Amino acid sequence: MDQQHQTDAAIIPRKGPDFGLDGDIPRYWMGGDPFKTRFFDAMSLLFPEGEKFFIACVRDYHDKIDDPALAEQVRGFVYQEGQHGMVHTRFNDRLKAQGIDVDRELEEQKQLLNETFRKRFPKVFTLAQTAASEHLTALMAHGFFATDMMQKADPRIRAMYAWHAIEEIEHKAVAFDVFKKVARGSYLTRISAMLMASLGFPLHVFVIMHRMFKVDRPEKPLAMWLRGLWWLYGWGGLYPRLLPHYFAYYLPGFHPWKHGDMGIHETWTTAFKDSGGNAIAAGNAVLPGAS
DSSP states (O other): OOOGOHHHHHHHHOOOOOTTTTTTOOOOTTTOOOHHHHHHHHHHHHHHHHHHHHHHHEEEHGGOOOHHHHHHHHHHHHHHHHHHHHHHHHHHHHHTTTTTHHHHHHHHHIIIIIIIIISSSSSHHHHHHHEEEEEHHHHHHHTTTTTTTTTTHHHHHHHHHHHHHHHHHHHOOOOOOHIISSSSHHHHHHHHHHHHHHHHHHHHHHHHHHHHHHHOSSSSSHHHHHHHHHHHTTTTOHHHHHHHHHGGGTTOOOOOOGEEEEEEEEHHHHHHHTTTTTTHHHHHTTTOOOO
């Protein structure tokens, strides 16, 4: 990679840790809040098929990569994404046991990604979709643990999302570099794909949440949605805090390694190593104020 884009974090091919997802995790594991819990649950439902899609789109250009360093990063990217898919599949089995129609959601997403995007769009565009989605997940990874939003989460699921976040940070530039250096994708393609991902991702999450709440039947659903949307989009909410990092993607000279504080990554990796690979201890270590 160019010197100015040298990564601050090596891509480590870790096997997905045992988070204890078969344990007595509460239905509403995010401090008893249905909206916040189902927001993350809905994202988890998207990951297994989404990770397969990302791997396939990057692999479309595997034979054209002549930079050994980038080829090695692609291998690390593929391994990490594969582990994410397997861990979130185990997590999603919890949702299936709660009565959520996980198989329906996975099949619908599989049809969208494979029968629509992979078959009807050029490979360079689906790679751009992957790069855009990786930016969205990376900026959320940088932002999830910068505040106390995960403070009340069940430690096992907090650990899972912390591990996932750290690995998203580690490989956040891979799809982008393949798009720019190998596929030679244009600025217009990059931005068009980001606009599609920016609209499609939250819409898909909200549709899945709506279906989950049909099963849950929460009290005062309208008030719950209003509070939840304010938590996401209101003053000081999750998404407004991420806007500067998000809009950086639209700069012509953008590169993922120019943006994002690496403090959380350093804290997690140190705690993970010092604890002998204890993901829950590492997940607790990245909470604000943790010592």
